[in-house]
Amino acid sequence: MSKSLVQFIIEEQRRMPGASGDFSGLLSDIEVACKRIAHAVNKGALIGVLGSAGSENVQGETQKKLDVITNDIFIESNEWAGHLAAMASEEMDDVYPIPAQYPKGKYLLTFDPLDGSSNIDVNISVGTIFSILRCPDGVTNPTAEDFLQPGTKQVCAGYALYGPATMLVITSGHGVNGFTLDSDIGEFMLTHPQMTIPADTQEFAINMSNQRFWEAPVQRYIDECMKGKTPGGREKNFNMRWVASMVAEVHRILTRGGIFMYPFDTKEPGKAGKLRLLYEANPMSFIVEQAGGMSSTGRERIMEVQPNGLHQRVPVILGSKNEVERVVEYHKKGA
Ligand code: AHG
Numbered sequence: 001m002s003k004s005l006v007q008f009i010i011e012e013q014r015r016m017p018g019a020s021g022d023f024s025g026l027l028s029d030i031e032v033a034c035k036r037i038a039h040a041v042n043k044g045a046l047i048g049v050l051g052s053a054g055s056e057n058v059q060g061e062t063q064k065k066l067d068v069i070t071n072d073i074f075i076e077s078n079e080w081a082g083h084l085a086a087m088a089s090e091e092m093d094d095v096y097p098i099p100a101q102y103p104k105g106k107y108l109l110t111f112d113p114l115d116g117s118s119n120i121d122v123n124i125s126v127g128t129i130f131s132i133l134r135c136p137d138g139v140t141n142p143t144a145e146d147f148l149q150p151g152t153k154q155v156c157a158g159y160a161l162y163g164p165a166t167m168l169v170i171t172s173g174h175g176v177n178g179f180t181l182d183s184d185i186g187e188f189m190l191t192h193p194q195m196t197i198p199a200d201t202q203e204f205a206i207n208m209s210n211q212r213f214w215e216a217p218v219q220r221y222i223d224e225c226m227k228g229k230t231p232g233g234r235e236k237n238f239n240m241r242w243v244a245s246m247v248a249e250v251h252r253i254l255t256r257g258g259i260f261m262y263p264f265d266t267k268e269p270g271k272a273g274k275l276r277l278l279y280e281a282n283p284m285s286f287i288v289e290q291a292g293g294m295s296s297t298g299r300e301r302i303m304e305v306q307p308n309g310l311h312q313r314v315p316v317i318l319g320s321k322n323e324v325e326r327v328v329e330y331h332k333k334g335a
């Protein structure tokens with residue numbers, strides 16, 4: 001019989017002498033949040049949750065009803081238990097402090113409650129991404145500053161994928177494990193132990209409609225992939241995918257390899273990239289690196305970027321090691 005996430009968490013806790021159980025408790029609360037979100041996403045139009053909420057988030061993006069609902073679910077599920085000092089979300093302007101009636105804990109939680117939300121109305125896979133940091137010593141009322149820790153400081157990161165099956169994929173720095181929700185028993189079961197990303201791939205994912213805005217190194221890389229085995233190209237032909245749900249793309253890469261890019265572009269001057277460092281890039285980079293892949297802005301390792309703001313964006317190039325290394329090499333050479 002495969003192992004449930006609950007059993008997995010408890011067994012992991014036993015391996016850490018002196019563990020207080022706080023981290024295990026927090027993971028269980030996140031698991032509940034993801035099950036609740038899976039339920040809302042799965043019911044869709046039956047419970048009237050599709051469509052726009054008529055509001056905008058701090059980044060000026062129109063919020064879907066489910067962006068707001070899933071954000072509330074994540075907060076409700078995680079604020080009461082005493083494991084967290086504060087939370088920060090893509091969908092909230094500022095840090096969310098733990099309300100006074102609840103005890104405070106030693107961790108900080110950042111999350112993208114619904115990733116790929118442009119896909120929700122068309123019934124294509126979406127996800128949730130989260131990252132756990134330690135609250136700095138002596139801090140009882142964390143501010144945005146306390147969240148500005150490089151990705152290397154993450155204690156744990158994970159995502160839930162609401163696809164044909166609901167999955168939860170987690171790392172706490174000892175490899176990556178994937179669990180599938182068995183809705184008959186209401187438990188996530190370990191179905192994908194120790195996931196690894198092959199070093200080579202023939203599949204790339206990028207939004208080609210932004211091509212004219214890319215820098216020379218990315219232009220060169222994609223141009224060569226497109227040419228494949230013809231002159232000026234590569235030793236192999238490439239295939240392309242673009243789901244527009246980062247969770248789905250990363251999951252595909254963890255399953256069969258690939259390279260995913262949302263690189264720097266000049267489409268909106270002032271934005272360093274599209275994806276957010278604290279809610280998307282860092283947690284996904286932690287997972288990808290733990291699975292043997294690589295993750296870079298093109299110029300530096302994403303997890304070593306010193307964050308300068310809660311909602312900071314970064315270019316993201318991640319996946320199969322040899323391909324990401326090639327793109328980084330092109331950045332070093334200037335093309
Ligand atoms: P979100 O729905 O949380 O705003 O994130 C969407 C992100 C990411 O998941 C995806 O890779 C990318 O935006 C898609 O962007 P385009 O619509 O520009 O392709």
Ligand code: MN
Pocket residue numbers: 112114115116246280
């Ligand atoms: Mn997202």
Ligand code: MN
Pocket residue numbers: 067090112113114115116117
């Ligand atoms: Mn989102």
